[in-house]
Amino acid sequence: MENFIFQAPTKVYFGKNQIQHLPKILREHGRKVLLVYGGGSIKHNGIYETIQSLLADEFQIVELAGVEPNPRVDTVRRGVALCRQHGVEVILAVGGGSTIDCAKAVAGGAFYEGDPWDFTQDGSVIKRALPLVTILTLAATGSEMNWGGVLTNLETKEKLGFRNPLLIPQASILDPTYTFSVPAYQTSAGSADILSHLMEQYFDRTSGTQILDYMAEGLMRTVIENLPVALAEPTNYEARGNLMWASSWALNSLIRSGKAGVWSCHPMEHELSAYYDITHGVGLAIITPRWMKHVLNGETLPYFVRYGKNVWHLTGSDEEIAHHAIQKTYEFFLSLNIPMTLPEVGIGSEKLQEMAQQAVKHSEISTKAFVPLQANDVFAIFEASLEPMVF
Ligand code: NZQ
Ligand code: ZN
Numbered sequence: 001m002e003n004f005i006f007q008a009p010t011k012v013y014f015g016k017n018q019i020q021h022l023p024k025i026l027r028e029h030g031r032k033v034l035l036v037y038g039g040g041s042i043k044h045n046g047i048y049e050t051i052q053s054l055l056a057d058e059f060q061i062v063e064l065a066g067v068e069p070n071p072r073v074d075t076v077r078r079g080v081a082l083c084r085q086h087g088v089e090v091i092l093a094v095g096g097g098s099t100i101d102c103a104k105a106v107a108g109g110a111f112y113e114g115d116p117w118d119f120t121q122d123g124s125v126i127k128r129a130l131p132l133v134t135i136l137t138l139a140a141t142g143s144e145m146n147w148g149g150v151l152t153n154l155e156t157k158e159k160l161g162f163r164n165p166l167l168i169p170q171a172s173i174l175d176p177t178y179t180f181s182v183p184a185y186q187t188s189a190g191s192a193d194i195l196s197h198l199m200e201q202y203f204d205r206t207s208g209t210q211i212l213d214y215m216a217e218g219l220m221r222t223v224i225e226n227l228p229v230a231l232a233e234p235t236n237y238e239a240r241g242n243l244m245w246a247s248s249w250a251l252n253s254l255i256r257s258g259k260a261g262v263w264s265c266h267p268m269e270h271e272l273s274a275y276y277d278i279t280h281g282v283g284l285a286i287i288t289p290r291w292m293k294h295v296l297n298g299e300t301l302p303y304f305v306r307y308g309k310n311v312w313h314l315t316g317s318d319e320e321i322a323h324h325a326i327q328k329t330y331e332f333f334l335s336l337n338i339p340m341t342l343p344e345v346g347i348g349s350e351k352l353q354e355m356a357q358q359a360v361k362h363s364e365i366s367t368k369a370f371v372p373l374q375a376n377d378v379f380a381i382f383e384a385s386l387e388p389m390v391f
Helices: 018-027 047-055 073-086 097-109 116-120 184-202 210-232 237-250 265-276 280-295 301-312 318-334 352-361 375-384
Strands: 011-014 032-037 060-064 090-095 132-136 148-153 158-163 171-174
Touching (some): 011 018, 011 237, 032 047, 032 097, 060 073, 060 097, 073 097, 090 097, 097 116, 097 132, 097 148, 097 158, 116 148, 158 265, 171 237, 184 210, 184 237, 184 265, 210 237, 265 280, 265 375, 280 318, 280 375, 301 318
Parallel strands (some): 011 171, 032 090, 090 132, 132 171
């Protein structure tokens, strides 16, 4: 295990009706609030109304509405302007990862002289940020408890991450009932994202990380067992609660601290999203089993055997377990009725070469990944994603 400093400073209010604490939480930071939300789901499921009734008397609320899935840097610029115009003191983000990521960039942008897109080149230019409070409505990204975000620039076809410890939410309200209204498609995509976060950190060559790997396996099993329940019974509180808490722990740096490698599937997926604006979790579900097949070799076999045994409870020879584990992963995603080939999300072969080169350019996938991947490897994984997998 590598040396690390671990800190997860977000104060989490988990459970039913924890929103009652919202006025007290915000009051610690100020009375002028920028309320950030997406395309309107919070108006349909009643959260917006609850917030208004809790805050209306005491707080001055300015709204940044319409944050897009795969949030655009233009929306961040709009938010920054609102903060300056109204002297905003605290940001309240209500939604999924896109809304929270956008709010993070606004929080940093409020005190930054340049353009917020700069954060994707170097997050350390953020020297000061507005405090951020989140109300999570979709179990997926872990943004509610971490220091990162992802922005999209449609003009340049780029989707890039940014991070800075100043952007970690001060407090996050995690009420599983707020995810009851998440449609099956987004529920599945969100869980595929959680699983991918776990796998990206689990398939790593740092030695002596048993504690991290066992935790990752437990979290993967939690998602695999609870997702089908949440899909069959969208208002099952325990299933939604398990998914929600798994989302936070999959990506709040706990299971990453002490590991040295970099991610593989996310850099590839971010190019798909940047070029075709697809749903992040669906892109990951498509790529992950193809990536597994591509990187399985004599050297990586033990990692897949461990995964097959501990996550999928498989038995047999090492080769059988490894191959079966990849098949199980694919079939699990397939069972969710989400697209599992690129053409199903509107992606053909035209831009695969270009996107493969960009994936290598925008990340360290070619040098530090679990199995370093060059542009031709990424292209092969994209190409394999054009057709259903055969086992
Ligand atoms: O916009 P609204 O109307 O709110 O609808 C959203 C959106 O259409 C809807 N939704 C959210 N909560 C709902 C709901 N619909 C009904 N009921 C609810 N309770 O779901 C749709 C997707 O929302 P979005 O926020 O885009 O999803 P997600 O949480 O998966 O976030 C995806 C974004 O996060 C980035 C992704 O790249 C993508 O841009 N990521 C952020 C990370 C981070 N900050 O650490 C890490 C991830 O790997 C990821 O890259
Ligand atoms: Zn992700």
